[in-house]
Amino acid sequence: MNWPLKKKQEEHAGPHWAGMALPSRHCLLLIGALGIFALDCFTKGQKNSTLIFTKENTIRNCSCSADIRDCDYSLANLMCSCKTILPFAAERTSYKGHLTIWFTDSSVLGRLLNFTPVQDLKLSLCSSNTLPTEYLAVCGLKRLRISTEAKYPFPEQSLLIHSGGDSDSPATPTSSHKGWEACMYISFLDVALFNRDSSLKSYSIENIASIANDLPDFSHFKAFPMPNNKSYVVTIIY
Template sequence: MRMLGHAETRMAPPSGHSLLLICVLGIFALDCFTRGQKNSTLIFTRENTIRKCSCSADIQDCDYSLASLMCSCKTVLPFAVERTSYSGRLTIWFTDTSALGLLLNFTLVQDLKLSLCSTNTLPTEYLAICGLKRLRINTEAKHPSPEQSLLIRSGGEHDPREQPPSLHTGWQTCMYASFLDMALFNRESSLKSYSIENVASIANNFPYFSHFKTFPVLSNKSYVVTFIY
């Protein structure tokens, strides 16, 4: 009689299709994790101070305590604010326009959200923003209403006049200029915009914008100017 030994269980090696599926799922999971960890920039102005934060999650508008708890924040002195650029999302909570000029004028921002955290009436002042693609505003503190969003230009389009964000060094490489009327926060009307192409000189074409007279003139170049109101 033939004796039967203990059965030996062996795991078959994964097939080529299984290995491919495992690799694809791994790459997908890593991509989701990386995107989930991508931080956004939050800046809020309060009581003559400017706080700049890096947040890994969205914070409810104007919740200063939660922002200080959930984000990595530091105080920035007004005279130490430098002209910079933001390739990711930038959110600014503000109560008046005094600090916004320091933070936004002649700054490269592609995705911007502005939240008014007071009931103050804002003056008719224009902020000049470079390279803006998407703008969101929230006026809940003044006019309780849903957040408004405005797509100025598609993020997927390519224009030879625009360099990648990492190559921007200031207005000398900015072909898209957006002028934002801060008085729009006083109204309950919808967010609107219109654009003018092939503007050779902003200072000459818009003489009433006196503080834009320092806007550099680019030889053999033209701007696309967008007014947001």
């Protein structure tokens, strides 16, 4: 029988773990601080995007930390932080990040977008309605994406309007109320393009001093008091 030998081996094995030095208090504090720093960096790295959708004569304004499948209203209400605003209470503001709008008709789009500073815009048609020829004037638009999955089963289209400018450029407003006055880039979007299955196209015209005089087809926008001492780059999207 080898019982004494086995017991001796077990007694010899014990000190290996028993003698290990435990982390000091300073090490534990450092590890905790590094964890908090990493969590803070991760949180700041998550940029929320704005989702606005219209349904049953109401407007839902949502802040989302993740992309939501187009026109999935239930998922948006579940995953995003949303609030309801009445159409007549919608105020013109500015959007420096991503803005997505789900809509079923064009009745509210003008109130939400006309001369509103938006850099990255996605418009998703969530119905099979036929839209009238109606222009939207968007300020400082750099990229436009459109989705017509509810009407035509085609993939999302993307169009780069311009890549110039940064956070200090005139395309980015300094005031949420009158920021569009300082806008150098104006994009006119015909919402009737959602009725077609053709590719998204655009062309730009530089050195426009007066939209009402230089572009008479858009003279109905003369109600917006734009400064006369500036020149603009106008992009037509169709």
